[in-house]
Amino acid sequence: MSPCHGWCPHARVPVPVSPSVSPCPCPKDRKLFVGMLSKQQADEDVRKMFEPFGTIDECTVLRGPDGTSKGCAFVKFQSHAEAQAAIAALHGSRTLPGASSSLVVKFADTEKERGLRRMQQVATQLGMFS
Secondary structure: OOOOOOEOOOOOOOOEOOOOOOOOOOOOOOEEEEEOOOOOOOHHHHHHHHHHHOOEEEEEEEEOOOOOEEEEEEEEEOOHHHHHHHHHHHOOOOOOOOOOOOOEEEEOOOHHHHHHHHHHHHHHHHHHHO
């Protein structure tokens, strides 16, 4: 990933940064969310699907309390470029057996984005009950 050179290239709006004082405040996006997987796919199946795009640090299919797949996973690459290549090649490219729509491959939400989404959900629920 290239240095920021005074502006963070990953922010939704330009954020000034001083590389000499602090590094770019953005996460180095390498972690992907993968949705619309077949419920039968194991970690190793997902890993094989993503290996052509680079070195995978982590690959985890999300499972419910009973151990059954939730039909989604997280895949973490060694570099942003590898993750971006996987998104470009795989997002919407196919519908897997047992899935209701085409494969979803996108950068995973950051902790901050998850928190904002939870607050919006709570606000929506409170609005429905009042």
